Amino acid sequence: MTAYWRSNLRLIAVLLLIWFAVSYLPVPFAEQLNRIVIAGFPLGYYIGAQGALIVYVVLIFYYAWRMNRLDREYGLDDD
Amino acid sequence: MAVAQKRSIPVWQNYLARRYGLFTIGLIIFSFIIGLLEYAGVLGTRSIGYLFLMLTIGMYALIGIMSRTKHLDEYYVAGRAVPAIANGMATGADWMSAASFISMAGTLWLLGYDGLAYIMGWTGGYVLLALLFAPYIRKFGQYTIPDFVGARYGGNRARVVSSIAAILISFTYVTAQVSGVGIIMSRLVGVDYKIGVVVGLLGVLVCSFLGGMKAVTWTQVAQYIILIIAYLVPVTMLSLALTGSPIPQLSYGRALQNIDRLERELGLQTQYTKPFTTGLSNQSAIDSAKQIGLTPPELKVVNDWKGTPWNFLALLACLMLGTAGLPHILIRFYTVPSVKESRKSVGYALFFIFLLYFTAPAYAAFSRWEILQNVVGQRIDQLPAWTENYARTGLLSINDDPAKGGNGDGILQFNELKIGGDLIVLATPEIAGLPYTVAALVAAGGLAAALSTADGLLVVIASAVAHDIFYKTLRPNASQRTRIAVGKAMILVGASAAALAAMPKLALIAQMVAWAFSLAAASFFPILLLGIFWKRANGAGAIAGMIGGLVVTISYMVGNYFDPAFNILGISHVGAGIFGMPVNFALTIIVSLLTQAPPLEIQRLVDSLRRPDNEPEGHDLRKDTGEAVPAH
Numbered sequence: 001m002t003a004y005w006r007s008n009l010r011l012i013a014v015l016l017l018i019w020f021a022v023s024y025l026p027v028p029f030a031e032q033l034n035r036i037v038i039a040g041f042p043l044g045y046y047i048g049a050q051g052a053l054i055v056y057v058v059l060i061f062y063y064a065w066r067m068n069r070l071d072r073e074y075g076l077d078d079d
Numbered sequence: 080m081a082v083a084q085k086r087s088i089p090v091w092q093n094y095l096a097r098r099y100g101l102f103t104i105g106l107i108i109f110s111f112i113i114g115l116l117e118y119a120g121v122l123g124t125r126s127i128g129y130l131f132l133m134l135t136i137g138m139y140a141l142i143g144i145m146s147r148t149k150h151l152d153e154y155y156v157a158g159r160a161v162p163a164i165a166n167g168m169a170t171g172a173d174w175m176s177a178a179s180f181i182s183m184a185g186t187l188w189l190l191g192y193d194g195l196a197y198i199m200g201w202t203g204g205y206v207l208l209a210l211l212f213a214p215y216i217r218k219f220g221q222y223t224i225p226d227f228v229g230a231r232y233g234g235n236r237a238r239v240v241s242s243i244a245a246i247l248i249s250f251t252y253v254t255a256q257v258s259g260v261g262i263i264m265s266r267l268v269g270v271d272y273k274i275g276v277v278v279g280l281l282g283v284l285v286c287s288f289l290g291g292m293k294a295v296t297w298t299q300v301a302q303y304i305i306l307i308i309a310y311l312v313p314v315t316m317l318s319l320a321l322t323g324s325p326i327p328q329l330s331y332g333r334a335l336q337n338i339d340r341l342e343r344e345l346g347l348q349t350q351y352t353k354p355f356t357t358g359l360s361n362q363s364a365i366d367s368a369k370q371i372g373l374t375p376p377e378l379k380v381v382n383d384w385k386g387t388p389w390n391f392l393a394l395l396a397c398l399m400l401g402t403a404g405l406p407h408i409l410i411r412f413y414t415v416p417s418v419k420e421s422r423k424s425v426g427y428a429l430f431f432i433f434l435l436y437f438t439a440p441a442y443a444a445f446s447r448w449e450i451l452q453n454v455v456g457q458r459i460d461q462l463p464a465w466t467e468n469y470a471r472t473g474l475l476s477i478n479d480d481p482a483k484g485g486n487g488d489g490i491l492q493f494n495e496l497k498i499g500g501d502l503i504v505l506a507t508p509e510i511a512g513l514p515y516t517v518a519a520l521v522a523a524g525g526l527a528a529a530l531s532t533a534d535g536l537l538v539v540i541a542s543a544v545a546h547d548i549f550y551k552t553l554r555p556n557a558s559q560r561t562r563i564a565v566g567k568a569m570i571l572v573g574a575s576a577a578a579l580a581a582m583p584k585l586a587l588i589a590q591m592v593a594w595a596f597s598l599a600a601a602s603f604f605p606i607l608l609l610g611i612f613w614k615r616a617n618g619a620g621a622i623a624g625m626i627g628g629l630v631v632t633i634s635y636m637v638g639n640y641f642d643p644a645f646n647i648l649g650i651s652h653v654g655a656g657i658f659g660m661p662v663n664f665a666l667t668i669i670v671s672l673l674t675q676a677p678p679l680e681i682q683r684l685v686d687s688l689r690r691p692d693n694e695p696e697g698h699d700l701r702k703d704t705g706e707a708v709p710a711h
Binding site: 004005008009012015016019023024027028030031034037038039040041042044045048049050052053054056057059060061063064067068071075076077 | 192195196198199202203205206207209210211214328329331332333334335336352353354355388391392395396399419422423425426429430433436437440612689690691692
C-alpha cells in the first residue's frame with residue numbers, strides 16, 4: 001500500500017513538473033518565442049493558444065492509463 | 080454491488096451512444112431543413128428563432144421529465160451510474176458557460192496574447208483536478224464538497240464554513256448565467272431582456288427540478304452536443320471563405336500573419352500577438368459604480384508594470400487553482416461508477432472543453448483580420464452591412480464624429496472603432512455572410528451553454544442548503560422524502576433569487592465571476608489538497624487557513640479594484656488569489672502543527688481515500704448516509 005502510494009506520488013510529481021513547464025516557463029519568454037514563426041503561428045502565442053492545451057489532455061489520459069495499470073499491479077482494482 | 084454495476088456499463092453505454100448519436104444527426108438535419116426553408120423564403124428570422132428555441136428547450140424538458148426521481152442517490156449524484164465519456168460531456172457543458180461561449184473569443188480579440196491566460200488557465204486547471212482531486216473525491220463518494228470537508232476536518236463547523244463558501248461562489252456564478260440567458264433570448268427571438276430572464280429560468284427549472292443531478296447530467300450531455308456544433312459551424316465556414324481551409328484551428332496562422340501585416344500598415348501601436356500590453360486601471364470600478372448609480376471614482380491608470388509577465392502569471396495560477404477548487408465541477412466526479420472511471424472522465428471532460436477552447440483563438444483571429452481588412456480604413460458610408468446591424472445593438476460603435484473623439488475625416492480609423500467582447504462570436508455568421516439559421520443556431524448554442532452551467536450550479540446551491548445545512552447540521556433525522564422536498568424547494572428559491580439578482584444586468588456580476596476563481600483558489604484548493612495528501616492537517620488548521628486566505632485575497636481585491644496604484648508587481652484584482660493561496664497553505668500547516676493531530680478514524684479515512692478499491696476490513700465510508708442502493 002505505501003509502495004503503491006509512493007509510486008502514485010512520484011507519477012504525480014513528474015506530470016506536474018511537465019504541466020508547470022509548459023504552462024509557466026514559456027510565459028516570460030513569450031516575446032522571444034514569438035520571433036519563431038511556424039505555419040504562420042508565432043511560437044509564444046501558439047503555446048498559449050494550443051500547444052499547452054494539447055499537452056494537458058495527453059497528461060490526463062496518460063495518468064489515467066498509468067494509474068489503472070498500477071492498480072492492477074497492486075491488485076487494487078475492483079474487478 | 081460494484082460488480083453488478085460494472086457489468087451493466089457497456090450495454091448502457093451502447094444504448095446511450097445510439098440515443099445521443101441519433102440526437103446529433105437529428106439536430107443537423109433539423110438545422111439543414113430550417114436553412115433550406117429560409118433560403119426558399121418560407122421562414123422569417125423571428126420564426127426561425129422560435130423554432131430553435133422550442134426545439135432545444137423542449138428537448139431539455141423531455142430529458143428532465145424522463146429522468147424524474149425520488150431516490151436521493153439519483154437526485155444528488157445521478158445514481159453514480161454515469162459512464163466516463165458521458166460525464167466528460169456533462170462536465171464540459173457544466174464548465175463552459177455563457178462567458179466561455181460568447182465572451183471568450185471577444186476577450187482574445189481585445190487583449191491579444193494577454194487573453195490567453197484564460198485559455199490556458201481554464202484548461203490547465205483540469206490537470207490539477209485529474210491528478211490531485213477527482214479520484215479521491217470519487218473514492219470518498221458522498222454527495223457534496225462540504226461533505227468531504229466536514230468528514231475530513233471533523234465536524235459541522237468546517238462543513239458550514241465550506242457550505243457558505245460554496246453557496247457564495249455558485250450564486251454569483253449562476254446570476255451571471257441567468258443574465259446571459261436573458262441577453263441570448265432577447266437576441267434569438269427578440270423579446271425583452273427581462274422576459275428572456277424569466278423564460279430562461281423556466282428552461283433551467285425544467286431540467287433540474289424533477290430529476291436533480293440525474294436529469295441535469297443527461298440534459299448537459301445534449302447541451303454539450305448543441306453548443307459544440309453551434310460553436311464550430313460558423314468559424315469553419317468563415318475559415319473556408321477566407322483561407323479555403325475547413326480547419327480553422329490550423330489555418331488561422333494565416334490570419335495572424337495578415338493581422339500583423341495590417342497592423343503595421345495601419346501604423347497601430349497594439350500588436351496582437353505581443354505579450355503583456357495591458358496596464359492596470361480602475362475602469363471596471365467606474366463602470367460598476369455608474370450602473371448602480373453611485374458617483375464613479377476618478378479614472379486612474381497605472382502603466383508601471385506593463386511589459387512584465389507578473390500579472391499574467393498570477394492570473395494564470397489563480398484560474399488554474401480556482402478551476403480545480405470549484406464545487407460544481409468537483410461534484411461531477413461523484414457521479415461516475417468507480418475511481419477508474421473518474422480518472423478517465425477528467426480526460427474526456429478536458430478533451431471536450433479543449434474542442435471549444437482551442438477554436439476560440441481562431442474566432443478572434445479571423446474576425447480581427449476581417450475587421451482590419453474590410454472595416455478599418457474604409458469610408459464610413461461604405462462599411463459592410465453587418466456593422467450597421469451591430470451598431471444598433473450597441474455592441475459596436477463608430478466614432479468618427481469629432482464630438483465623439485474622432486477626427487471627422489469620413490474614414491474609420493482603428494481608434495474610432497469600439498467593439499464589445501460579445502460581438503465576435505455573435506457576429507461571425509453575418510461577417511461570413513451565412514444565413515440567419517446559422518445565427519439562430521449560435522444563439523441556441525449560447526443558450527445551451529448558459530442553461531447547462533446554471534443547472535449544475537443550482538444543484539450545488541440546493542444541496543449545500545438541503546443536505547449540508549438542513550440535514551447534516553440541523554435535522555439529522557429527516558426522512559428521504561423530506562430531504563428531496565427541501566432540495567426541490569431550494570432549487571426554486573435559488574433560481575428565483577438568481578433571476579432577481581440578474582434583473583438589473585450589472586457589469587459587476589461578470590466581474591464577480593472572475594473573482595470567484597481567486598476566491599476558490601484561496602479557500603478550497605489548499606485545504607482539499609492538504610486534506611488528501613497530508614494526514615496531519617486538522618480542522619483548526621483548515622478553518623484558520625480558509626479564513627486567512629479569504630481575508631488576504633478579498634483585501635487585496637478591494638484595494639486594487641478601487642485604486643490600481645495599490646498593487647504588488649502589477650498584479651490586478653482578478654489575480655488576487657495568488658496572495659491568499661500561500662497564506663491559506665501556511666496557516667493550515669502552522670495551526671495544524673500547533674494543535675492536536677486529527678483522531679485515528681480520520682487518519683484511517685485518508686488512508687482509505689488513497690486506495691482505489693473497497694477496503695477488506697470494511698471501513699465503509701457510506702455507512703452514515705443509509706441510502707438505498709439504486710436498482711441499476
